Each structure stands twice: as C-alpha cells, then as structure tokens.
Amino acid sequence: MNKLLIATNNNGKVLELQDLLKGSGIEFITPAQFNLEMDVEEDGTTYAENASKKAIAFAKASGLISLADDSGLEVEALDGAPGLYSARYSPKPGAKDADRRAFLLENLKDKPRPWKAHFHATIAIATPEGQVQLAEGNCYGEIIPEERGTGGFGYDPIFFMPELGKTMAELDMDEKNRLSHRARGVTNAMPILKTLFGK
C-alpha cells in the first residue's frame, strides 16, 4: 500500500498533520484507521532521537512509510524547559494539558516578563527498512499568564504570538498551519516525502 502513516497518538497532531498533508497528493492514513495501537517509549535525549524512534517503530509495525513528530515548548526563563519533556511536564499523576499549563505558569510566576518561548518540531520520516530522514521547524512567541482561545491543544492557550496579537489557541486551523513549528517542519519535509512517494 502506497500510503503515508501519520505516526502519532496525539489527536491534536493528527488533525493538524492531516490538514497539512491534504494538498500534497500523498495519500495518508492514521494509526486508528490502520487499527494500529503503539506506545513508543520516548527515552531519547534529543527531539531527533525520539522522532526517529517513533517513525521507525510505526513503519516497521505497519510496513508503511511513517511520519512522526517530536515537539516541545522551550521557555527562555526556564533554561529551555519543558522542552523534550513537554508532554510529561507535571508532578500530578494522570495530568492533562491544563495541569501542564498550570505547572508551567506556577514555575514562571516569579520570573520577569516577557516570558519568551518557542515551539520546536522535529519531523522524522522512516521507511519500513529503517531508513530515516529529518526536518525541523520553530515558532517564536511568549508565554502569557492567562489562557486565551479554545483551539489547538497543549500549551496553545498560553502561547502568545505578538505579531498577530493572538494566542495559538485563538488561531483557526488554516492560520496555525501556516505559522506553527509543525507546519514549518512539514513544509521542510515535503521534498523528502515527494521523493519517497514519486510526486
């Protein structure tokens, strides 16, 4: 089957990646549509290692070329935290996105503003034979202390983009997918995908 597998368990990422890939002429499928349940341990020390590990695991399990994203939020005043650990950044067992946002704001509350930050995404594309190619994207802004907007996921409601005067959660899918770290990563990955799929 000549389809690209979107190798993520994060529904927010699935929706964005589907939208980003839709004009490319490349057919894609999600793990749910493929009936594939995989939880890959993210024990790497870089985004590239974790993205590669996820892409290879999904590609080997499915027999399909697979695209994984490893991403995170880096806050200057916290020396780059939560970074690689953005999905796990809360002491609370069973923490959700809102708990992670609250924990981040708690850690920032005594630091002088603006709380400059950027999102990073590393995109890995793996073949079932285990060959991987990488691309990256970043998006710059600042963290604000009050939540705004209901779109997106994760840290979006507190990630403010000064040039737009909006948080990422106030952007619609089209806007987020023009500007985000993931959108930039996928744009940079497009030549790799087009070569692999002969487009």
Ligand code: ITT
């Ligand atoms: P998969 O590994 O299954 O793809 P995950 O959510 O565990 O899902 P990561 O390990 O890459 O993915 O963690 C990325 C975290 O960084 C994510 O859970 C959010 O907390 C945050 N993040 C990444 N991109 C984001 C975005 O566009 N908006 C808000 N938060 C984002």
